[in-house]
Amino acid sequence: MSQHSHAHDHDLAHHHDIHSELPPDPALRVKALESLLTEKGLVDPAAIDAWIEVYESKIGPRNGAKVVAKAWVDPAYKQRLLSDGTKAIGELDFLGRQGQHIVAVENTPDVHNLVVCTLCSCYPLSVLGLPPAWYKSAPYRSRAVIDPRGVLKEFGLELPEHVKIRVWDSTAEVRYLVLPARPAGTEGMSEERLAALVTRDSMIGVGKVSAR
Amino acid sequence: MNSIHDVGGMHGFGAINAEADEPPFHEAWEGRAGGILEVMTFPAGFTVDRFRYLRETLRPDLYLTQTYYEQWIYIAEQALLESGMTSPEELARGKARAPRREDAMRSDAVWGFLHDRAHSGRDLDDAPRFAIGQRVRARTMQPTGHTRLPRYARGKTGSIVSRHGAHVLPDASAHGKGDMRQHLYTVRFAAQELWGERANARDSVHLDLWESYLEPA
């Protein structure tokens, strides 16, 4: 437990001080911020472009889909994935920022997993890319831990009564990846074809994979 | 309802900023709003508990930003809309379409009304379950409707300090069951019980809790 005092934490005053003096439109404020930081040499706009490029083209849910598909076709990989997710995902070179320590949690006929971060928006970026807006929203954050069935229903997923739901609240730097069940009707499909079936939503736990 | 109104124990709202010589109303409209909510004709069966519940249904960021009397206006609108006493069109236009009623409270009745609201406890056929001095635990419950058991007290153990007879249960009264009564108790919780070992060892918080909120400890 922390021993510090907050008598001199002035961050609150900064927050309160400035927000009323800035325009409400975030587009204006961000533009001004970028221009200011560039002028002061506190940011390089080309680095901003590069970060955007990373999430638009290089890192996304296709990474996680490949992990899932490999686990479906390769039982030894699946075992490695479930016993040490970080290492197994590292085999495919999909570790990275906000995905350096990953636990894979398996959906079975009796257990369904759901991932949330009630305190902010922690998400396994390196395997799923950027989280959707709903994952970061107050409705999801507040309800996932108290009413997971109600949340799943909003996604069109109703689970049988006997299924146990495990919600994982990402309070630390451990990131959770749901290993969804392989759907029936996919026997003999190639790993590539299987990966194409895996949805991002199924790897968060708000959906299931269908054979389409 | 575990909504934003249930702020007991929260941090981050900043300084209290008490105003010196604060007037009863900061704007004239606040006085009008206050008066409307006191004397307007409410739907049949409308209770103070429904009033409080409707306030709790305010969108959370509006609950935190709208001023107090703005929220009273929201409550009046919701009460009238949900009962069909007005329509969105009437509200938007500020003009009545339905015929005028003749039974609004008259000004000469106001004083009597404001001074005739005794909230007395009654007896019930069922004897109170808990005795003064008894240790009780506030239940862990998460009603999605109205309740007066704050989240910070749920699951906590305290002692019965007083008994107040049977009072209307807000959890029922806010949702149409206006005359359900239960025994009401004042329960004392040690500050350390509520907030942990770093809280003051001598302080306590008292809550008035209905019998169904409690179980023996």
Next chain:
Amino acid sequence: MNGVHDMGGMHGHGPVAPEDEKHEPLWHAPWEARMLGITRSMTYPKGFNIDRFRHIRELMPPHLYLARSYYDHWYAVCVAALLNGGLATKEEIKSGHAAAGSAKRNDAARADQVWTSQKTQGIFTREVATPPQFATGQRVRARNINPTGHTRLPRYVRGKVGVVQIHHGGHVFPDTNAHVQGEAPQHLYTVAFSMRELWGADASARDETCVDLWESYLEPA
């Protein structure tokens, strides 16, 4: 800190109303993308870290926390960090321009460093000198602590009893790291709590919520 951010178990925020995965854009407006890039690549005050970032976000005025969109929260944190760290003034933030005569730095993160930094950043495992206090399968209680500073022990878990599922080894401790008071790593555990334990008798008898908790958040049950 018992802030509005600590939302687990709250009612009243409405439906999740998700956008369809196939149609949801990565950015809902171009400024969101710029804000992500700025947050990732700008120069922060010395000692700044991810836990401090989260803590400063939690210090946003509660109504703004609820009303502003996600990347607008990142804007609020970056501005507070710049002001608090003396890297920019209020006037500069308002005008969008450096004050006349202010020095320009030349050490900002470069575009060609982005991929490597994304690959290598963010490892929070650390050695801890003491052996773990708890074992998998052990019953533990989350302590009832109410720190006014940063913590990752949500209110809905405090005082509740669960079972250790995983021991993750030593991890940087946010409660100190957020206040630039050192990493002070502790053993980290995933603890499973039954829904009934968390929410009461009306909750599912079967479901559970697992929460990652540092050793000092826990006591034997």
